[in-house]
Amino acid sequence: MTLSALNADVIVDKLNTGEVTATDCVQHFLDRIQSHNGDLNAFISISESAVEQAESIDQLRKAGKPLGCLAGLPIAIKDGICVAGQPTTAGSKMLEKFSPPYDATIVEKLKSAGAVIIGKTNMDEFAMGSSTENSFFGPTANPWATNRVPGGSSGGSAACVAGRLAPVAIGSDTGGSIRQPASFCGITGLKPTYGSVSRYGLIAFASSLDQIGPMTRTAKESALLMSVIAGFDPRDSTSSKIQVADFLKSLESPLSGLRIGVVREHLDEGLDSEVNTKITDSISVFKQLGANIEEIEMPHTKSAIAAYYIIAPCEASSNLARYDGVRYTFRAQADDLEEMYRNTRGQGFGDEVKQRIMLGTYALSSGYYEAYYLKASKVRRMIKQDYDEAFQKVDLILGPTTPTTAFKLGQHTQDPLAMYLADIYTVSANLAGIPAISVPVEPSSNGLPIGLQLQGRAYEESSLLQAAHQFQIATSWHTANPSEPWRTQS
Ligand code: GLN
Numbered sequence: 001m002t003l004s005a006l007n008a009d010v011i012v013d014k015l016n017t018g019e020v021t022a023t024d025c026v027q028h029f030l031d032r033i034q035s036h037n038g039d040l041n042a043f044i045s046i047s048e049s050a051v052e053q054a055e056s057i058d059q060l061r062k063a064g065k066p067l068g069c070l071a072g073l074p075i076a077i078k079d080g081i082c083v084a085g086q087p088t089t090a091g092s093k094m095l096e097k098f099s100p101p102y103d104a105t106i107v108e109k110l111k112s113a114g115a116v117i118i119g120k121t122n123m124d125e126f127a128m129g130s131s132t133e134n135s136f137f138g139p140t141a142n143p144w145a146t147n148r149v150p151g152g153s154s155g156g157s158a159a160c161v162a163g164r165l166a167p168v169a170i171g172s173d174t175g176g177s178i179r180q181p182a183s184f185c186g187i188t189g190l191k192p193t194y195g196s197v198s199r200y201g202l203i204a205f206a207s208s209l210d211q212i213g214p215m216t217r218t219a220k221e222s223a224l225l226m227s228v229i230a231g232f233d234p235r236d237s238t239s240s241k242i243q244v245a246d247f248l249k250s251l252e253s254p255l256s257g258l259r260i261g262v263v264r265e266h267l268d269e270g271l272d273s274e275v276n277t278k279i280t281d282s283i284s285v286f287k288q289l290g291a292n293i294e295e296i297e298m299p300h301t302k303s304a305i306a307a308y309y310i311i312a313p314c315e316a317s318s319n320l321a322r323y324d325g326v327r328y329t330f331r332a333q334a335d336d337l338e339e340m341y342r343n344t345r346g347q348g349f350g351d352e353v354k355q356r357i358m359l360g361t362y363a364l365s366s367g368y369y370e371a372y373y374l375k376a377s378k379v380r381r382m383i384k385q386d387y388d389e390a391f392q393k394v395d396l397i398l399g400p401t402t403p404t405t406a407f408k409l410g411q412h413t414q415d416p417l418a419m420y421l422a423d424i425y426t427v428s429a430n431l432a433g434i435p436a437i438s439v440p441v442e443p444s445s446n447g448l449p450i451g452l453q454l455q456g457r458a459y460e461e462s463s464l465l466q467a468a469h470q471f472q473i474a475t476s477w478h479t480a481n482p483s484e485p486w487r488t489q490s
Pocket of ligand 1: 127128129130152153172173174175176177178205312423
């Protein structure tokens with residue numbers, strides 16, 4: 001069986017037993033990138049030192065030196081996360097030439113566990129988008145149908161895992177950017193609890209919502225990555241000191257007695273009928289696994305999109321003020337200072353980013369702050385209260401990850417509202433700071449992946465991983481691969 005068909009935990013076992021060398025493994029995935037990235041555009045840059053790193057891991061192994069739990073495993077990192085000495089663009093012209101002098105904490109942790117970063121993945125500019133079409137480096141294609149979007153903003157990470165150009169990847173999720181592309185590309189994506197994975201070295205979009213997390217084929221691989229990347233980091237002031245769970249151990253516990261809540265309205269209004277059917281079918285799988293399904297109410301989640309699209313642009317307008325062409329990043333030509341600022345920000349940012357900076361600046365301006373930002377913050381609190389009440393009755397909340405399957409490239413680029421609605425089921429978890437996971441269920445009749453979302457209590461990602469893992473033992477949807485050569489889907 002070829003290496004690219006194997007899951008990361010199996011690859012790690014083969015590396016440990018010496019059946020495969022790290023060098024061969026890394027080379028295998030680099031070859032796949034070489035052959036397929038032209039079609040998918042999943043990577044913005046490829047690491048030049050990956051083979052060298054793999055060779056040194058092989059040498060250490062040969063010498064009998066102790067190695068980390070991911071030693072020799074290739075991994076792809078979203079391009080909004082800093083890797084020292086490698087281009088880190090956040091999908092923007094603004095950062096086209098930026099190469100950070102330091103590693104993000106999660107990169108440091110992955111490296112010390114022995115993972116080999118093979119490249120940086122494509123994304124919507126500054127993580128603003130739901131389709132990866134807002135990247136300065138061009139859109140990424142969905143390997144299931146190359147005329148369709150992979151979702152966004154972590155579309156490159158999702159497409160490279162689905163297309164087996166990397167065994168696993170890391171993404172970030174501010175309003176759904178791990179789960180929505182995971183759903184569109186038929187993989188598993190976990191947005192951890194806010195504060196459980198360090199954000200140090202993640203290029204900020206909306207700091208109170210941003211979270212880094214794993215994008216993998218299976219829940220087991222996500223648990224493996226979480227066991228490396230989660231945990232307190234003194235360099236992130238919002239990092240939590242709560243003890244990290246044993247994610248791998250809890251996977252195996254059965255689901256009997258687990259209480260799962262379903263929000264009736266989430267399965268009705270605006271949901272594609274095929275997505276509805278497949279999500280409903282998977283509810284019976286959870287019943288067979290011993291879970292009890294209960295209907296719950298989340299009355300304020302209908303306002304989540306409205307609140308999110310005020311709060312996120314407000315925070316972005318403040319975070320992106322640093323890109324002024326003065327200290328670093330792109331600088332446009334100009335005759336005086338004001339013109340330099342104007343041209344730099346005018347030419348360096350794409351349209352969506354400019355739109356959000358303007359929206360956020362407006363909503364925060366004197367006289368409008370109370371009407372927009374403050375009001376959105378109140379809605380955010382009410383959504384959090386909905387979750388607090390729901391989690392007194394149930395342990396997990398189940399529903400669709402996205403209202404539709406992957407849409408066509410270009411389909412929503414002129415209609416921001418339609419694009420924003422792709423996040424309707426995902427943004428609430430970010431607003432409340434809770435963890436959520438997307439796992440593949442039965443695909444649509446035209447073969448496009450569909451994702452099921454499970455949301456859990458803060459710091460209980462181990463329950464999400466356990467439920468997702470048990471579901472994946474009972475089903476095989478997560479094992480499906482897009483056929484090669486890639487197809488299109490009308
Ligand atoms: N699609 C959402 C947005 O455009 C979420 C993006 C994200 O999670 N980074 O803001």
